[in-house]
Amino acid sequence: MNKPIIHVENLSKAYQIGQIGTGTISRDIERFWMTKILGKDDPFLKIGETNDRSIKGDSDIVWSLKDINFEINQGEAVGIIGKNGAGKSTLLKLLSRVTSPTTGEIKVKGRIASLLEVGTGFHPELSGKENIYLNGAILGMRKKEITRKLDEIIDFSGVERYIDTPVKRYSSGMYVRLAFAVAAHLESEILIVDEVLAVGDAEFQKKCLGKMSDISKGQGRTVLFVSHNMAAVKNLCTKGIVLENGLIKHSGDLEDSLSYYLKNNLQEDELSKIHFEDSPNKKTQILEVSIKDAEENLVSEYFTNQEIFIHVKLKNDFLEENLRLNFSLLDKFENVIFIKRRAINFVGINTWIIRIPKDILIANNYLIGLAIDVPKVKLLDFPAKKLNLKIVDIGQEEFKSGDVDNGFFKMPIEWEK
Template identity: 60%
Template sequence: MSDIILKASNISKQYRLGLVSSGTLSHDLTRWWHKIRGKDDPFLKVGEANDRSTTSKSDYVWALKDINFEVKRGEVLGIIGKNGAGKSTLLKILSRVTSPSTGEIKTKGSIASLLEVGTGFHPEMTGRENIYLNGAILGMTKKEIWGKEQEIIEFSGCQRFIDTPVKRYSSGMRVRLAFAVAAHLEPEILVIDEVLAVGDAEFQKKAIGKMQDIAKGDGRTVLFVSHNMAAVKSLCTRVMVLKNGRSVFEGSVDDGIENYLKEENSRSLTYENTTSSSNTSFIKSVKVLTSEKGGIHEYNKGLKVEIELFSDGSLYQPALSYQILNRDNIPLIHELILNSEQEFAKSKGVYKLVSEIKNIKLYQGDYKLNVYFADNFTKININKLTEVCSFKIINTSKRPYYWGAGTAVYKEDDTIWNVLKLNDIDD
C-alpha cells in the first residue's frame, strides 16, 4: 500500500442537462432538507449513462459512474475512450478543478495538470513570468523555479518570445511552454490531457521522451489521455478504458487498446453486399485480415484482402481491383488482377480472390477500401463498393516518422493474388 500514490474510490460525477441549478424551488428545498439531515442528495440516485448518441429521457446525466482504480509510484496510466466517455471529467476531478458528486480521491504529493492549452497561464504576463506563476501554484519557491528556468525555456523552444506576453503566442507555443513548466517543476503526479496533439511532430516526440524519463528515471507518476494509440502503446505501462462514463477495462496496454478499438472496427472489417441481383455478376463480400485483432494493423506487417464475387459467365475479360484510401478518401495503393493473369469469373460460379501485401508501410491512422469489379474488354464497371472495411494502422516500433499523414506509401515485393473457385453453378 505504501507504493500507491493515487487511489480513486467510487468516483461519480453528475450534471444536470440544460440548466446549472436544480431548476425548481421544490428540487432545491428537497436537496436542502436531505442535506441538513445528513442524507445523500436524492437526485444523485437518478440519471442516465453518458451516451451522447441517444436522446436523453432524464434531466440528469452521469458523466462518470463508480470509477475505482489505484496508481503506483512510477506508473504511466493511459486513460482512453471515445469523445464524451468521461476522460477529461476524470482528470479535472483528479486535478481538483471540480469535485466529484460521490466518492473520494487520496493522493500523496503534488499534482501538475495540462488539461487545456496554456492551463493556468495569464495572457497579459510574459512567458517568463508565467513560469514563476505556475511554479508558485505548484508550491515551489522562487529559488527552486529560478534553478529550472533556463532548462524550461530551452525545452519549450520559445527562447525568442519568452519576454513577450503569452496572449501573442500561438496555441502550439503555449502548449510547448505549459508542458515544459509542468514537466520540469517536478510534481509527484503529472496529469496530461490531449493537449500534446496541438504541438508539432518534433515537440510531440520530445514530450513523450520527457514523460518516459519522468516515469522511468525519476520514478514519478503520469496519467496520460490520448487518442494516439501508438503514443499510448509506447509510453504507458497500464491502460484504463472508459465508455459512457464507466470503466470497462483496466489492465495491460495491448489488451486495453484492443478492447477500445474492437467495437468500432470489428463490425466494419467484413462487408456483405446485399444490393445486387443473383442473375448478374457482382461482388458478394469484402474482408480485410489485419495483423492484430479488432481491425488493428501493425506498420510493416502483411495485410490480406479477401473478395468473393459471383459471375454469370458472360464477361469477356474480368478485372478486379481495390484501392486503399486514407481518412481524406485519397487513394494511396491500387491493386489489380486481370483474368489474363489468373483465370477467374469466365464461367458461372462463385470465386474467392485473396490479395496479400507482404509488407505494407502506411502512416499510422484510419484507412478503408474502394473495390471495383469490371469487364476490361467492354470497359463496363459491373460493381463498385466505396469506403468499406475500415481498419487502423499503428506503429509501435521505435523508428520515427519524418513524413506527414498520407504522404508516403511503401510496400515490399509484388502483391500476391490467389484465386479459388468456391462452386460451379449450372445454367
C-alpha cells in the same frame, strides 16, 4: 511490490443539464436538508442517467462518471482511452482536484502536475517568463526551484525569442509548449496530461512523448495520458483504462485495452466492413469486404508492425475463366498509389483474402478500391463507398530518433558515405 500511488473507489461525478437547481424551491430545500443537514445522498441524483450523447434522456441529471474503481502504482504510464464525451477529461480534473466528486473518494500519494487545457494557470497580460513563475507556483513549485530550472524550461519550450512577450500574443501551440515545459520539469510524483498536446506540431509532440517516457521509465514517476492518437498512447503507456459513457469498460494491459477499444468503437467514417445484398440481376458481384487482423478481428486502426488482411466475398455465375480481381490502394484524395491484379477462377460464392505484410506501409490514411475484370464484359467496379484503412506509427525509437518517414511505402534504402 509497489503500493498504489493513486486509489480511486466508487468515484462518480454528476452534472445537471439546463437550469441550475432542481427546478422548484421546495426541491431545492429538500436537497439542502438531505445533503447538508442530514449528510445523506442527494435524492435527485438517483434518477440520473449515464452520459450517452447518442440518445435523448429523460433526466436532467447526467453522470459524467459512474462508480469508477481502479488503482495505479508508482512508475506506471497509464493511457485513458475513450471517445469524446466518455468522461476522460472529467476523470483527470477530479484527479487534479480541479473539481470535486459527487460521490466516492480519491487517495493520492505525492504531488501532481497537470496539463489539462491550453493556457491553464496563465495570465494573458504577463510575459512568458512571468507566467513560468506563476504557473510553477500554482503547480506547487517554490521560487528557488523555478529559478534553478528556468533555463531548462525555456530551452525545452522552444519559445525563447518571445519569453519576455505577454502570452496573450502567443499562438495556442506556443501556449502548450510553455505550459508543458513547466509541468514536465516540476519534480512531482504524478504527471497528468490531457489531449491538449494535439495542438502542438508533430515535432513537439514527439519531444513531449520522449520527455514523458523519460519521466515514467527513467525517473520512476507516474504518468496519466489522454489522447485520441493511439500510436502515441502505445508508444508511451504500459497500461490502459477504457471509458465509455462514464463507465470503465476495460482496464489492464495496454495491448488488451487498445484491442478492446478498437474492436468496440468503430466510427462511421472508419468502416472496416461493408456488406452488400446479393442481387439476382448480377452474375458477378462483390458481396462483402472487411479489413481484419491476424486473428480475424475487425479493427479500425492498424499499427505499422501489423499484418492486414482484406477479406473479399465474391459471387460469380459466369462459366468463363480468367476472371481478375483488381485491388487498388488510394490516398485519402482517391489518387491511386498501387494496383495489383490476380486471376480468380471460380464459380459460385467464394472469399478471397488479400494480405498486406507488416512494415510495408508508412503511417497514413488510405482507401481501398476493388473491381472485378470479367472477359468480354465491362469492368465491374466496387461501389462508391470505399473502405478506410488507417495505419499509425509503432515503436518508441521513432520519436526518439527524430527521423520522419513521409509518403506511403517503407523502401529498403541503404545509406553509404
